[in-house]
Amino acid sequence: MTSELITGISELTTNDPALETGLGGRIRDAALVVDDGRVAWVGRAAAAPDADRRTDLEGRAVLPGWVDSHTHLVFAGDRSEEFEHRMAGHAYAAGGIRTTMAATRGASDEELRAAAARARDVALRSGTTWLEVKTGYALDVEGEARLARLAAEITSDVTFLGAHVVPPGTDADEYVALVTGPMLDAVAPHARWIDVFCETGAFTPEQSRVVLEAGRRAGLGLRVHGNQLGPGEGVALAVELGAASVDHCNHLSASDVDALAASDTVATLLPACDLSTRQPFPPARELIDAGATVALASNANPGTSNTTSMAFCVATAVLQMRMTVEEAVWAATAGGAIALRRDDAVGRIAPGFRADLHAIDAPSVSHFAYRPGMELTHRVSRGGAEVPRG
Numbered sequence: 557m558t559s560e561l562i563t564g565i566s567e568l569t570t571n572d573p574a575l576e577t578g579l580g581g582r583i584r585d586a587a588l589v590v591d592d593g594r595v596a597w598v599g600r601a602a603a604a605p606d607a608d609r610r611t612d613l614e615g616r617a618v619l620p621g622w623v624d625s626h627t628h629l630v631f632a633g634d635r636s637e638e639f640e641h642r643m644a645g646h647a648y649a650a651g652g653i654r655t656t657m658a659a660t661r662g663a664s665d666e667e668l669r670a671a672a673a674r675a676r677d678v679a680l681r682s683g684t685t686w687l688e689v690k691t692g693y694a695l696d697v698e699g700e701a702r703l704a705r706l707a708a709e710i711t712s713d714v715t716f717l718g719a720h721v722v723p724p725g726t727d728a729d730e731y732v733a734l735v736t737g738p739m740l741d742a743v744a745p746h747a748r749w750i751d752v753f754c755e756t757g758a759f760t761p762e763q764s765r766v767v768l769e770a771g772r773r774a775g776l777g778l779r780v781h782g783n784q785l786g787p788g789e790g791v792a793l794a795v796e797l798g799a800a801s802v803d804h805c806n807h808l809s810a811s812d813v814d815a816l817a818a819s820d821t822v823a824t825l826l827p828a829c830d831l832s833t834r835q836p837f838p839p840a841r842e843l844i845d846a847g848a849t850v851a852l853a854s855n856a857n858p859g860t861s862n863t864t865s866m867a868f869c870v871a872t873a874v875l876q877m878r879m880t881v882e883e884a885v886w887a888a889t890a891g892g893a894i895a896l897r898r899d900d901a902v903g904r905i906a907p908g909f910r911a912d913l914h915a916i917d918a919p920s921v922s923h924f925a926y927r928p929g930m931e932l933t934h935r936v937s938r939g940g941a942e943v944p945r946g
């Protein structure tokens with residue numbers, strides 16, 4: 557493989573704390589060298605070494621590829637009617653998940669595979685070079701194992717979310733026994749994580765604990781959907797059990813914020829979902845000021861967040877959630893990497909990291925929020941290979 561020197565970078569967001577230039581580790585008038593799929597050198601253009609070939613980005617900004625740490629990409633069906641109903645004033649309820657369950661159970665492997673690959677490709681072309689994918693729309697043993705196998709075709713961060721909701725006609729405790737027994741046995745070989753929707757209308761804190769502890773015994777890392785639709789014990793449980801991430805976090809008490817700040821559990825915020833469900837935004841400012849690690853993710857799914865646009869999430873976090881541009885971009889790259897415990901490999905542009913690069917048609921990342929909704933992506937490379945524009 558030949559090495560590539562990339563120049564003409566007006567602003568390089570490295571997220572490298574060693575540079576001591578702020579959270580984003582930003583360098584002006586920068587260059588970088590990619591060799592064998594990895595970043596080999598980063599610095600000021602004036603000091604750049606030579607390489608086998610050169611690319612001039614002509615004054616564009618470069619940032620790490622987005623790390624989308626929360627998606628539900630393997631599903632079938634459409635819930636635009638439910639969305640329209642919600643926009644007419646009806647509240648979101650977790651029960652909509654069962655609509656997608658029925659459509660997903662009825663879809664063939666080929667249909668699910670093609671739809672997930674299409675969604676992954678759209679995300680990749682807009683800069684998402686790493687993503688997590690959850691199961692959770694089959695809710696039976698064979699079906700959840702099938703979704704995990706299909707998800708594993710597009711990511712090595714597969715999350716088992718059999719505990720998404722209790723399927724219709726099933727006793728909740730019997731379902732928890734199924735999830736923590738035969739379903740876990742069938743899914744665990746394809747998954748890295750286990751997740752539970754700890755919320756009124758889904759699983760109680762006690763049931764959630766049983767699910768997470770079983771997942772841990774099976775060797776899976778822990779993630780939690782918590783405090784999305786109302787205050788609750790999801791965040792406290794996630795922190796107590798040392799989950800890598802607790803996602804949503806819309807309704808937090810002061811002690812939830814303190815607990816997150818004192819822990820290694822990442823607070824993953826999902827602004828596109830909050831807009832689509834008309835939930836209050838999570839207290840991003842309070843979390844960051846208290847010292848919690850915050851990630852931003854798309855929560856791409858057919859019910860509450862039918863988008864894979866991380867740029868939209870970043871713009872919303874800045875414009876509506878009082879995050880700075882630098883914090884939001886960091887949260888959607890390095891923050892996501894920490895939430896997936898992949899921060900030794902992705903989410904940063906530094907020697908040794910995978911060369912996942914996102915060059916934009918703008919001189920600075922501030923344009924994500926300054927020109928919201930505009931298509932800014934110029935070029936994406938993953939592992940040093942340029943992604944075709946499609």
Ligand code: NIG
Pocket residue numbers: 650652653656753781784829855857858859860
């Ligand atoms: O993250 N909160 C639970 N799960 C999804 C919703 C999925 C759906 O409604 O289909 C979420 O928002």
